[in-house]
Amino acid sequence: MASPSSSSSSSMKVPRMKLGSEGLEVSQQGLGCMGMSANYGEPKNESDMINLIHYAINIGVTFLDTSDALKGVEREKVQIATKFGISHQDGMRGIRGDPEYVRACCEASLKRLDIDYIDLYYVHRIDIRVPIEVTVGELKKLVEEGKVKYIGLSEACASTIRRAHAVHPITAVQMEWSLWSRDIEQDIIPTCRELGIGIVPYSPLGRGFFSSGAKLIENLSDGDFRKIFPRFKAENIEQNKTIFERVNEMAGRKGCTPGQLALAWVHHQGDDVCPIPGTTKAENLNQNIGALSVKLTPDEMSELESYASVVKGDRHAFMANSWINSETPPLSSWTSQ
Template sequence: MENRLPKRKLGSQGLEVSALGLGTMMMPDNEESVYTIHGALDLGVTMFDTADIYGEKFMEGKFGGNERTVGRALKGRRDQAVIATKFGITGVDMKAHGHPAYVKKSVDASLLNLGVDYIDLYYQHRIDPNTPIEETVGAVAELVQEGKIRYIGLSEASPDQIRRAHAVHPLTAVETEYSLWSREVEDEVLPVLHELGIGFVPYSPLGRGFLTGQIRTFDDLPEDDYRRFFPRFQGENFSKNLEVVALIEKFAASKGCKPSQLALAWLLAQGEQIVPIPGTKRLDRVQENLGALEVTLSAEELAEIERISPQGVAAGERYPNFQQS
């Protein structure tokens, strides 16, 4: 694969990134992660997604580990990368926080963790129900004026929240789960983004790994794997979702591609403003995912995928009850 990947524009403020980015949430702080990020850069990936809460020490109440890993990997290659990070989830209790003073404290911590002078794309990770979004985005807009960040984003925001935030300062991107088995954004969120000229960044575009076809039984998940707590990976839901994956695998085989590549190609076909960020720790998986950029889907093939995996096909909720709010 050539180093020059196709580019896509996120939003209307000038941010251009590779058509596929790299989610780094699950990367441990080790040399393999650095090797994978370097390899992704060499392949032409330019967008790297992290958050201040990601990292191996999260459950111990220690934050910023993943940002430090990403920063270490990008040292000396900062000009090749678009760094996206997030603020707004505090503590292991997963509380959303958006007070202006907290925003300014958070960005300084992330800049330090990443070892950079500015952040390209800064998301509010979850919307604080106790702070008007206008106040939060107003504080983030001040960071743009100060040169600490370049572009503003929201994660898991409603259409009303998107409109209110965009009225304060133009948003560049919204990041939300979106894949062949998580299509809730199609009803209201995507139309609003299209109307306002805001880019869309799907996280978990491979259904937390389920759509790769690599997970066959519940025991394929390591004992400490967080996905064991997710409804779609449990009991009868697991069995029903395996049936959907089998159909996707069969269709992918007819196309001569991997199911993961088919799932990503389908996402890319949903709009030019969409930039998925599949996450992985391994460079071979990055290479496999980039193969999706070579998969073209006709109108007839898209219709067949719609038949196989219509909206609402997945059995089970996206998150466990304790994380739903």
């Protein structure tokens, strides 16, 4: 891949922000790296992805969200977030939050990423068999040992967040949040703000839908797991594509792309919000950064929200592993294994 060229959308350095109240500072927009190596079709060319990551860092995108897919960057320039909690054994997918697994995953990530510490370590999914206090208790030990700087949660309900935060301060909660995925706004967002926890929206572009619309589905490769997502199924896409058409029309009026408009909506949710759109292409990265320059009035925010008020299909193909089902047993029920 040729070195990415500069563009007007990336000529500015991405501003910095405080994520949460524990001291972590990151770029105002992060980079989701999952699609570089898994789930979104075939793994991409490794050297191309390394070039893209270095390009992102050079223009100020230093908050890198990865599941064991990042290595060889200048450590002092970046904030590395990674996760544990989803296990794959004998072809079976499971969720684990027991102390032994927490520690084993952390040690494995440090080795794979060739780093001495993880800036932000997330519980990727909540193990409903293990009290959250037990999981976070082991993470607290890793913080005390210097292997982890800050602790995060992903797909956790408000009560789980509170219980975790009582054991050790939670710096960030990563949740799906976009124009058409807003179910966290009633309880989870207010809880995070009450506790001083930063909010990291994943899939802020609706897994690419707000960048491309229905043609996204037509171009998905066989290995792309978005094919099984309810909103992209044939019985739902006809209704959902009207959402994109309306966003696209408004973007034309605003002089930006539909993806920039949808991403700007997420950025406008507050100064405690750091979305992590993923991409494998420099031109898309430049466009995403351009969303930081798109300004929206309260009326425009409301107009955008009205477009996506009726969405057909669940937001995720694995709703059973979402915050809706993230309650864990009380600590009193736990006996060490």
